Amino acid sequence: DAGVTQSPTHLIKTRGQQVTLRCSPKSGHDTVSWYQQALGQGPQFIFQYYEEEERQRGNFPDRFSGHQFPNYSSELNVNALLLGDSALYLCASSLPAGGSEQYFGPGTRLTVT
Amino acid sequence: TQLLEQSPQFLSIQEGENLTVYCNSSSVFSSLQWYRQEPGEGPVLLVTVVTGGEVKKLKRLTFQFGDARKDSSLHITAAQPGDTGLYLCAVSSNTGKLIFGQGTTLQVKP
Numbered sequence: 001d002a003g004v005t006q007s008p009t010h011l012i013k014t015r016g017q018q019v020t021l022r023c024s025p026k027s028g029h030d031t032v033s034w035y036q037q038a039l040g041q042g043p044q045f046i047f048q049y050y051e052e053e054e055r056q057r058g059n060f061p062d063r064f065s066g067h068q069f070p071n072y073s074s075e076l077n078v079n080a081l082l083l084g085d086s087a088l089y090l091c092a093s094s095l096p097a098g099g100s101e102q103y104f105g106p107g108t109r110l111t112v113t
Numbered sequence: 114t115q116l117l118e119q120s121p122q123f124l125s126i127q128e129g130e131n132l133t134v135y136c137n138s139s140s141v142f143s144s145l146q147w148y149r150q151e152p153g154e155g156p157v158l159l160v161t162v163v164t165g166g167e168v169k170k171l172k173r174l175t176f177q178f179g180d181a182r183k184d185s186s187l188h189i190t191a192a193q194p195g196d197t198g199l200y201l202c203a204v205s206s207n208t209g210k211l212i213f214g215q216g217t218t219l220q221v222k223p
Contacts, residue, residue, distance in 0.1 A: 004155070042119075042215045043156070043201075043211070048209065048210060056206075090155050092155070102158075105155050106154050107153075107154075
């Protein structure tokens with residue numbers, strides 16, 4: 001049973017560019033959440049997708065957008081990259097009920113130069 | 114301001130020593146979770162504490178939820194190099210959004 005997978009593992013982009021990160025949830029999970037984690041800090045909630053809709057959003061600008069596909073996989077898009085967007089981007093999947101355990105992928109390390 | 118304040122932020126100890134990590138808040142929570150994150154990996158859930166005063170043990174790790182359900186501690190006995198990692202406390206909203214503390218980076222030297 002595959003856990004949460006993310007691609008790519010590492011990515012280097014230039015300021016102003018756009019990036020797309022991908023996530024496949026754990027088998028049987030239909031809810032996907034995205035988090036941003038700066039080095040040595042705790043993850044910060046970006047948004048959550050359920051039934052192909054954004055269900056909840058954290059305090060992130062509109063440059064951050066997402067999508068969920070019918071197979072429950074998800075994408076995170078970031079436009080007009082800033083140096084401060086350099087971070088580890090984590091995807092977590094769960095069942096939709098509140099309190100369900102979230103399983104995290106290994107993350108995508110994004111470096112903006 | 115952080116909803117969850119963790120201390121210390123960084124801890125470097127020798128193998129065999131004991132340590133305690135704290136997670137504090139001014140808010141009351143229905144439950145609190147502890148995660149461990151190793152380099153190159155995502156956080157992995159260690160335990161969820163639910164009842165005020167609750168103590169849970171996971172091998173050499175002991176977790177306690179404060180009586181008022183505002184704080185929690187993680188105690189590691191006889192730390193091993195394999196315990197090295199980032200320890201995170203977190204609380205969950207009713208929609209499943211996780212709010213994390215800033216984490217405690219633990220380094221256990223052989």
